[in-house]
Amino acid sequence: MFKVLERLFHDKIATEEIKLTGSERYRGRLKGCPSASCLKECAGVCPVGAFQVNDAGDDCSINYSKCLFCGRCVEKAMSMGDVALHHTIDDVMPFIAGEGADITADVLKQKLGRSLHVRHLDAGSCNGCDFEMGALSGPMYDLARYGVHFVASPRHADLLMVTGVVTRNLEQALRMTYEAMPEPRLVMACGACAAGGSTYGESYAIVGAADKVVPVDICVPGCPPRPSAMIAGLLAAADMLKERM
Numbered sequence: 001m002f003k004v005l006e007r008l009f010h011d012k013i014a015t016e017e018i019k020l021t022g023s024e025r026y027r028g029r030l031k032g033c034p035s036a037s038c039l040k041e042c043a044g045v046c047p048v049g050a051f052q053v054n055d056a057g058d059d060c061s062i063n064y065s066k067c068l069f070c071g072r073c074v075e076k077a078m079s080m081g082d083v084a085l086h087h088t089i090d091d092v093m094p095f096i097a098g099e100g101a102d103i104t105a106d107v108l109k110q111k112l113g114r115s116l117h118v119r120h121l122d123a124g125s126c127n128g129c130d131f132e133m134g135a136l137s138g139p140m141y142d143l144a145r146y147g148v149h150f151v152a153s154p155r156h157a158d159l160l161m162v163t164g165v166v167t168r169n170l171e172q173a174l175r176m177t178y179e180a181m182p183e184p185r186l187v188m189a190c191g192a193c194a195a196g197g198s199t200y201g202e203s204y205a206i207v208g209a210a211d212k213v214v215p216v217d218i219c220v221p222g223c224p225p226r227p228s229a230m231i232a233g234l235l236a237a238a239d240m241l242k243e244r245m
């Protein structure tokens with residue numbers, strides 16, 4: 001927050017130009033594994049238990065349903081002099097927003113015929129995922145050009161997009177929304193809260209991940225996921241829906 005304010009006052013511009021070649025500062029998928037001596041410490045700083053160490057204590061794996069892409073594990077390994085673990089900058093955004101825009105539209109049209117109707121349900125999010133989802137309707141991503149539309153009623157929807165960890169208050173709403181959808185129906189858990197359910201820990205008010213209440217077909221990782229990752233998820237959903245028709 002202070003960094004943003006500092007930049008705002010200093011540079012007058014707090015945002016940066018979107019590079020269609022990918023951003024060097026993007027924290028993407030994690031690659032590599034630190035040495036055995038660092039593994040325990042890396043797992044210890046992970047706030048959601050996404051950094052997992054095997055029983056032998058010499059290898060690691062990342063649970064991307066839970067991972068927040070916060071970079072703490074990488075920073076910890078680096079502070080111990082181990083640079084084997086790093087974030088990649090692999091992102092589908094440059095492709096989707098650039099040369100791949102027409103290809104993406106064609107793929108969706110082939111798979112879905114004319115359209116995919118999406119009902120969004122915020123089951124208890126911080127609104128981060130919802131803001132990114134809002135960007136899908138803006139001029140940069142323009143989801144409507146692919147034939148994907150958000151609808152107000154679950155009765156008109158092919159896919160239920162869930163954001164946020166499921167709270168007790170919204171558990172019933174989630175179940176009823178799912179039951180109101182016609183078959184074939186799909187559920188997409190969007191973001192670490194809906195997919196992993198660990199972001200806010202455990203409390204009386206939290207049920208957990210969306211799959212504790214409804215069957216989840218596809219997860220989009222991230223906290224929040226980038227709009228481009230959501231589009232990639234929708235492409236995968238299109239594949240699954242076609243198979244079920």
Ligand code: SF4
Binds near residue numbers: 048050070071
């Ligand atoms: S990036 Fe953050 S959330 Fe993901 S594994 Fe590392 S410490 Fe855990």
Ligand code: SF4
Binds near residue numbers: 127190193
């Ligand atoms: S995944 Fe992150 S951005 Fe999305 S609702 Fe949870 S905390 Fe907010």
